[in-house]
Amino acid sequence: MRSHKEGKHYKEAILRAGELAAKHGGSALVLNLVGELQKAMHRDSALVSFAAAAKLAPNCIDTAVSHASMLFESERYVEAQVELLRALAISDPVDPAEHNVGYGLCSDLTSAERLRDARARARNAMESFTTFICEEFVPTESIRVLDAIKLGREVAATAYDLAKGLATSFQFSGRAQFLRAYVYLKRVRGFDPAIDKRPFLRRTSRMLQDSVIAFRRSLVIALFHAKLLFVLGEYADAERACHRALAIESPDDPKEHDLPPGSVSGEEYDDRVSCVKNQLRTLIKKIIFVGASYSRLPSYEKEDSLMSVKVKPLLELCNATDKSLAKTITDALRFFKKNNSWSFWICPLSARCDGREFVDTPSLWKHLCSKHPERLWGKLESILGPKLCESERDCFALEWITFSQDQDQHDIFRLVKMDGMFDSLIRRAYVGAEPNLVEMRTDKCREGAEILEGIKRRLGALPADISSSQFDDARSGIQNMWLNFLKISVLDYREFMYPVAKLKKGMTDNPNIVGHISDSKIDSIFDDAPSAYGCNVSEGHDSDPSDANKMGTTRKQNLKPLHSNRTLKADGDHQESELCFEDGNSMVKPPNDTEGKEMEIDEIVANVERNELELLVANLLRKWQTQTAIEVSLLSTKKPLTKTCLSIK
Ligand SMILES: [Zn+2]
Incomplete structure (x- = not known):
């Protein structure tokens, strides 16, 4: 070691170390020395030496950290993490000087001081490790995983396994946890339209449940979870999730967790936060509107075409x-x-x-x-x-x-201006009290x-x-x-x-709808239209698809591109789909039918973008009032048109 430090030939040092190793094959001190000398030039050999040293001196913190660092250098991150965790958990550590020559060269520290320093080194190594994983490794892997998904079904399945591996290995990474659910949903969305996606969406939601708690200051995870709940028709929970997220005092920077990485626009932290918060508010509006629509359906009365709340049950x-x-x-x-x-x-x-x-x-x-x-x-x-x-x-x-x-002299509150009600609710959501x-x-x-x-x-x-x-x-x-x-x-x-x-909505929330969740509802909620939110949500990354082959440095997979690139859209012709539902008389139809109508309202609302929501509400209300057929055309920001035909008998 000294000959190495003093600038003598590397060859000489390594030769002498080799002699020592041959003589003292069972010495961790020698193996550590050899590893130190090898690591610059012969990474693999150094790793073997450190691994052997760690085996011989399992209670030496420094040896474990050296071993972990070498694993890290070799891009074996999962093992590096295991070794670092082991280093931190050594309860009865030996004096580092016993197994590391470096201490003999320049040290007048006591054994306790050396141990203290070794522990600090282990902690620092762990800190650098988690920073690297969160800020570099997981983002890069995320992009590769998402690119792989674009290649097709089988590759998408493999990509999901990789995402799952990342989530399992690096539980401290919010993005890795998010990625798993995100990718799973992407996969589910690629399923045949005939397959009922509800159980899979439920599974996605459950997948994210722990992360919502573990990363409770993450706006992007909360938003994604709330969207899942919305798609599942669990509106009360979805709204609660939005309100909780909006109330987070100092949320994590969305760029820490966003998927694809960098998709939340905004130069500054504040811009990014408000970008996601706007999406949360839009979702609240949609929830409120769906609630309002549902509440109207079963309580429809011919002479009372507006939404109304009977005072007596309300007071009770x-x-x-x-x-x-x-x-x-x-x-x-x-x-x-x-x-x-x-x-x-x-x-x-x-x-x-x-x-x-x-x-x-x-x-x-x-x-x-x-x-x-x-x-x-x-x-x-x-x-x-x-x-x-x-x-x-x-x-x-x-x-x-x-x-x-009403005609029986029952007191009734009428909700006459939905946009005012939205504003009121949104304002409350914003103020938080x-x-x-x-x-x-x-x-x-x-x-x-x-x-x-x-x-x-x-x-x-x-x-x-x-x-x-x-x-x-x-x-x-x-x-x-x-x-x-x-x-x-x-x-x-x-x-x-x-x-x-709010109560009106609560009383009539309709969480237990069964049946298919349409692809269009899922698409419209998860394919955020950028301009509608003032956000630049980019789905794509221009990286070379062949990067997918490099995915998972430690778990290299052969990801062959598939001929089919069909993932999201069920079919191309739904850009101008007509969602027709009848008003009024449909209320007396059997429940199954009503359910169908409700699903369609869901879809309509899901498809409506923020700026158009008020317009739709106004139009719907006018229609409910005048009982005449009108057509509401909604300009979609992405597609030429989502035409919603509302006809009344
Ligand atoms: Zn007075």
Whole structure:
């Protein structure tokens, strides 16, 4: 070793080491030395030496790490990992100096210090190893696996085995776990259209279940899982999965797990995160819409063509789950029946009048003057004039719900503007918290009281000369503050009714549909149309298909290209398929038939892209209202057209 270090001939060193090895074949120290000298030039021989040394000195951490490093150099990653894990797990290690000459050359460390350093080296080696596997090996292998799949069925099956091997060997790699399910799904999608894919999709979903937990900050894994649940018709679970993912505080960078690697677009971390989050939100919209469609189907009544929720069962449900929500709904109804309005003003000034609802601004003003008299109120009234009771109610966004009664005088909530409802639900999903009437009222009271204090201060300092420009300025300032006050002091019950839509959906979720899941539903959910999301999801990689032959460095497979390259699409002519379903009268048809209709609605929704969803909803609602046949043509971003024909008898 010294002759090697001192720059003497490598040949000489290796010769001497060889002599030593011949003399002391059973010495780990000599074998380690030989391995060290060989590793630069004779990798295979070095590996043999280190392997023999590791066998002779199983409790030597340094020897195990050297052995592992050599395995790694030889691209035998699985074995390298096993050896590194063994190195880390040695419970009664021997002094590294016993088996490694390097220590004799330059060391005045104690045995304990040498052991400490050896342990640190083992940990570092493991860390570098996992980094390499996650950041280089698995991504490269993923591309090779995905390329291989494009080559055809048999190759695809082999590729799946390789993906499975990666997942089993490198459990710390989220992408490897994801790849296994991803590839499995690709394979399932290549099955004959006549084969029921449901059990296979279930299996894919189960495959990913542990990864969703183990890599719980991964947005791409969560999205993929949620999509699977959606395709399976498990909408409640799918929605939960989306909400959970959206609520992740600092998600993993999508580029750590995305498949194909690099497919989530975005220069910066934030761009990539928002790209995936947008897809999650789109999926939520689809889920909501499917839920809404289902809920309509069985409850269709001729005279009530809109979606509706009977208040009584709704309240019973709320009482069992959320009493304060039940109270809010009861209060809202009472208020609406009395005033024909959902919005009201509150007095911010006193705890005594907390809870009082003023149906308009004049009554709020009257209340302020009588219950909280101030000498400046008169002044305020005089300078504001008619503006005092001006009120702008900006409640367009809340117009998705209204109230009516059916012919038997049952109270009913009607969901009239689906896009408003979507927005409401999506906003909640984004904020992550459900609105709370009590909290919001408290906040508004505090804010309102602050504004009133400010108004009083400005009134007190009002210039005496009412013809001066200072007076005008002050007056318009006060006017703005007052308008702001009125705006802040208004509350709208509908703001808190969004759980109605949610419950409505929950009550009528239809998770147990049986029968075929169409290829088109699966395709539309998993073949994300790039422009629709503002994301550049690229499926392809331009790498040479012959790369597939290099797949799996340690498990070389002979992947022959197959003549058939048929994987995803069942047939080419479904670009302009007509999905027809009947409305209205179909409700009285046997359940099997209804089921068929539901599947078709599924498909329609699945096919609809984000920007078109609202349009579809609007069209559907108009159709439901007018009961006339209309045709909805939906521009697909990928295909020329997905034409959806909606005809009604
Ligand atoms: Zn009051």
